[in-house]
Amino acid sequence: xxxxxxxxxxxxxxxxxxxxxxxxxxxxxxxxxxxxxxxxxxxxxxxxxxxxxxxxxxxxxxxxxxxxxxxxxxxxxxxxxxxxxxxxxxxxxxxxxxxxxxxxxxxxxxxxxxxxxxxxxxxxxxxxxxxxxxxxxxxxxxxxxxxxxxxxxxxxxxxxxxxxxxxxxxxxxxxxxxxxxxxxxxxxxxxxxxxxxxxxxxxxxxxxxxxxxxxxxxxxxxxxxxxxxxxxxxxxxxxxxxxxxxxxxxxxxxxxxxxxxxxxxxxxxxxxxxxxxxxxxxxxxxxxxxxxxxxx
Numbered sequence: 001x002x003x004x005x006x007x008x009x010x011x012x013x014x015x016x017x018x019x020x021x022x023x024x025x026x027x028x029x030x031x032x033x034x035x036x037x038x039x040x041x042x043x044x045x046x047x048x049x050x051x052x053x054x055x056x057x058x059x060x061x062x063x064x065x066x067x068x069x070x071x072x073x074x075x076x077x078x079x080x081x082x083x084x085x086x087x088x089x090x091x092x093x094x095x096x097x098x099x100x101x102x103x104x105x106x107x108x109x110x111x112x113x114x115x116x117x118x119x120x121x122x123x124x125x126x127x128x129x130x131x132x133x134x135x136x137x138x139x140x141x142x143x144x145x146x147x148x149x150x151x152x153x154x155x156x157x158x159x160x161x162x163x164x165x166x167x168x169x170x171x172x173x174x175x176x177x178x179x180x181x182x183x184x185x186x187x188x189x190x191x192x193x194x195x196x197x198x199x200x201x202x203x204x205x206x207x208x209x210x211x212x213x214x215x216x217x218x219x220x221x222x223x224x225x226x227x228x229x230x231x232x233x234x235x236x237x238x239x240x241x242x243x244x245x246x247x248x249x250x251x252x253x254x255x256x257x258x259x260x261x262x263x264x265x266x267x268x269x270x271x272x273x274x275x276x277x278x279x280x281x282x283x284x285x286x287x288x289x290x291x292x293x294x295x296x
Contacts, residue, residue, distance in 0.1 A: 006193075007089040008057045013223035014076045015042050023077070045075035064090050081191060081227040088194030105256050107134045114250075114258060115139075120277040122245075122261040125152075128192050129202050130161040130185070133256050138273070141280045142237065142245075142261060146170045162189060162205065166213040176234040176242070186219040187226025194225075240276045243269035 016036035020026070025041050037045075043053040048068060055061035056072075064072075069090055073083040105127040115123050115136040122142040124135040132144075132152045140149045144159055151157045164171040165178075165185050175181040189206065196202055209216040230248040237243060245261040263269040 005059050006197075007086075008059045010086065010089060010223050011057050011072070011076075013221075014078070014082075015039070018042075018076060023075070042072075042075055046071040048072070081187075082225045085191055085194040085225045088191075088197075105131070105133060107256060111251075111256065111258060118260065120273070122273070124259050125256050126161060126259055127256050128196065129199070129205055130163075130189070132159045132161065137280050138277050139261075141239075141276055142235075142273075143174075144171070145239070160205065161185065162209060162216075166209055166216045170238075174235055174237065176236055180231075181233060182215065183219055183224065184226055184228050184231055186216065186222075187224050188228040190220075190223070190225045191227060237272070237276065239279060240272040243272040245269065245273075 016034070018036050020037060020041065023037070023045060025037065025045075039054055039057065040050045043050045046053065046068075048071065052061065053072075056064060066087070069087055070083070073086055076082075078086060107125050111125055112134065115125070115134060118136055120138050122136070122139040124139040124143060125133040127133050134152050135143070135149075137149070140147070144164065147159055148157070151159055162185050165175075165182055166172075172178050189202075193199075193202060193206065206220070210220060211217075228247075228249065230246065232244060232246050234242065234244050243263065244267075245263055247259055247261050250258040250260060261273075263273055
């Protein structure tokens with residue numbers, strides 16, 4: 001799929017999701033053959049000609065100017081992440097993006113030190129596609145305790161958070177509101193796909209998930225865009241039971257980013273994390289016979 005067709009698909013999807021009454025377009029009680037806004041209605045709201053907007057949706061128009069894209073974004077009521085995604089899609093075939101391969105992702109020494117300093121705060125380092133590049137002990141225990149703790153060190157065996165969320169039963173059971181977590185993962189992958197339209201490994205991942213998960217395919221077709229920077233999730237951990245964590249990204253930019261899970265001071269969730277940290281400390285202590293049963 002080309003970036004131009006992705007741009008058209010995105011515009012059509014978001015136009016169909018916007019009801020006339022949401023933007024003050026009168027319908028006079030008429031029966032409408034299309035969901036959402038018509039092309040001419042969207043073009044009028046954006047202040048562009050119907051023919052130009054039609055060509056843009058059909059991928060038959062040269063790259064639109066920033067002013068036109070901003071006008072269309074305003075008409076579609078796009079938020080900041082969606083607006084950036086729209087601009088990324090429209091930046092098709094420019095010299096800056098043509099033929100460039102994303103650089104290999106590595107964990108810097110400074111990031112490794114950060115993981116160590118965080119100690120009992122669960123933390124993982126994710127690449128742009130959601131590959132787990134590193135984690136500290138509590139991050140591994142919280143998010144993927146059923147996996148080999150050394151797997152991020154081997155590129156061929158690195159876990160991928162999108163695969164885990166959609167294809168791994170343990171991770172699905174970990175989130176009380178799994179659809180919310182799944183939509184966040186898909187929305188973030190949409191942003192990455194817009195920034196890296198020629199990332200072959202990313203396209204392979206998207207194809208794999210679409211083929212193996214009907215839920216992923218359905219959410220991907222919805223064209224929702226979401227930046228996963230801060231979100232609260234209720235988790236059901238197999239060792240320490242229910243807890244609510246805030247997952248937030250500490251670092252930003254094109255490189256790998258650190259995601260930490262924090263809990264409210266004095267809360268049962270904070271106590272659950274402390275119990276989890278105690279359990280993994282006991283597991284790694286010399287002579288420890290077995291993991292204690294933590295759930296009552």
